Amino acid sequence: MDIRLNGEPHRFQGMSLIDLLAAQAIDQTKPGIAVAINDAIVPRAEWASATLNQGDAVEIVRPHSGG
Amino acid sequence: MADVLTIAGESFGSALMAGTAGYPNRQVMLDALTASGAEIVTVSIRRVDLSGPRESLVELLGGKYRLLPNTAGCATARDAVLTAGLAREALGTNWVKLEVVGDRETLYPDVEQLLQAASTLTGQGFAVLAYTNDDPITCQKLADLGCAAVMPLGAPIGSGLGILNPYNIETICRKLTTPVILDAGIGTASDAARAMELGCSGVLLNTAIARADDPVTMANAMRLGVAAGMAARAAGRIPKRLYAEASSPELGLIGS
Numbered sequence A: 001m002d003i004r005l006n007g008e009p010h011r012f013q014g015m016s017l018i019d020l021l022a023a024q025a026i027d028q029t030k031p032g033i034a035v036a037i038n039d040a041i042v043p044r045a046e047w048a049s050a051t052l053n054q055g056d057a058v059e060i061v062r063p064h065s066g067g
Numbered sequence B: 001m002a003d004v005l006t007i008a009g010e011s012f013g014s015a016l017m018a019g020t021a022g023y024p025n026r027q028v029m030l031d032a033l034t035a036s037g038a039e040i041v042t043v044s045i046r047r048v049d050l051s052g053p054r055e056s057l058v059e060l061l062g063g064k065y066r067l068l069p070n071t072a073g074c075a076t077a078r079d080a081v082l083t084a085g086l087a088r089e090a091l092g093t094n095w096v097k098l099e100v101v102g103d104r105e106t107l108y109p110d111v112e113q114l115l116q117a118a119s120t121l122t123g124q125g126f127a128v129l130a131y132t133n134d135d136p137i138t139c140q141k142l143a144d145l146g147c148a149a150v151m152p153l154g155a156p157i158g159s160g161l162g163i164l165n166p167y168n169i170e171t172i173c174r175k176l177t178t179p180v181i182l183d184a185g186i187g188t189a190s191d192a193a194r195a196m197e198l199g200c201s202g203v204l205l206n207t208a209i210a211r212a213d214d215p216v217t218m219a220n221a222m223r224l225g226v227a228a229g230m231a232a233r234a235a236g237r238i239p240k241r242l243y244a245e246a247s248s249p250e251l252g253l254i255g256s
Helices: A017-023 A044-049 B026-036 B057-061 B077-091 B111-123 B136-144 B166-175 B189-197 B215-235
Strands: A002-005 A008-011 A034-037 A040-042 A057-065 B005-007 B010-012 B016-019 B040-047 B066-069 B095-098 B127-132 B149-152 B181-183 B202-205
Touching: A017 A034, A017 A044, A017 A057, A034 B077, A040 A044, A040 B077, A057 B057, A057 B077, B016 B026, B016 B215, B026 B057, B026 B215, B040 B057, B040 B077, B057 B066, B066 B077, B066 B095, B077 B095, B077 B111, B095 B111, B111 B127, B111 B136, B127 B136, B136 B149, B136 B166, B149 B166, B149 B181, B189 B202, B189 B215, B202 B215
Parallel strands: A002 A057, B016 B040, B016 B202, B040 B066, B095 B127, B127 B149, B181 B202
Antiparallel strands: A002 A008, A034 A040, A034 A057, A057 B040, B005 B010
């Protein structure tokens, strides 16, 4: 399906958030990552059950340097 | 170390908070943070670079410092609230340094959006440390909304101009019972000392250390500056006078 991933068009073969995270080599056991789908935060406990739909906007963020 | 700063019921041995951006390299940042004595360090929340290296600040700093996420770059209350939520999820903290900026040139806060975001976030149980103007009225409104700390700017972010309106900062410190943290504008150690002398509970700075010729030495200077200012404030300075008052005794002066 076609989604937007961190602001860029992205096509991927899968239906679920964990498929997407795995495809992007995001280590789901480590802290420091947060995910939102269509501006709604997906708590880590719900990552396993979250499904994606055509056109969804997915944001994957982490702490970066800042002031 | 004795506790010198308490925010949202948590106490810290340093009144200096430091940023993590703009250092020449990672090792200088680590050394500078150590030299600063800071226990709270700020981070931003940004998209994971899906094609590049992924060094984890959480692994690098998380064990040693309390990471305080900011909402830097957000221009609307909506974006700031979402960013704070993502930060809470990523870092497992309900603390957030709330920034909602009105324009890119001055990075001055958009007060209307800031107050709206502060209201929403305090309602959601966040400990909000709100970056704001050096305006006593806005600071009072943020305190009344239940912010954990109010952080007026000394001067524009990254400007190094020091504290441009010390009278306002002093007024804000006198009026609020909420901790006041001087945030932004610090250029050198005397600015940090001044903030503490004016009654601030702490100082947050980044560029003044990160962009100094020698960040590690400047970090130590900032630590000393904050400590000196805090001590001077506690000691109680003499009143200012327009004319001289001799310190040596008049009595026993020869030729009289």
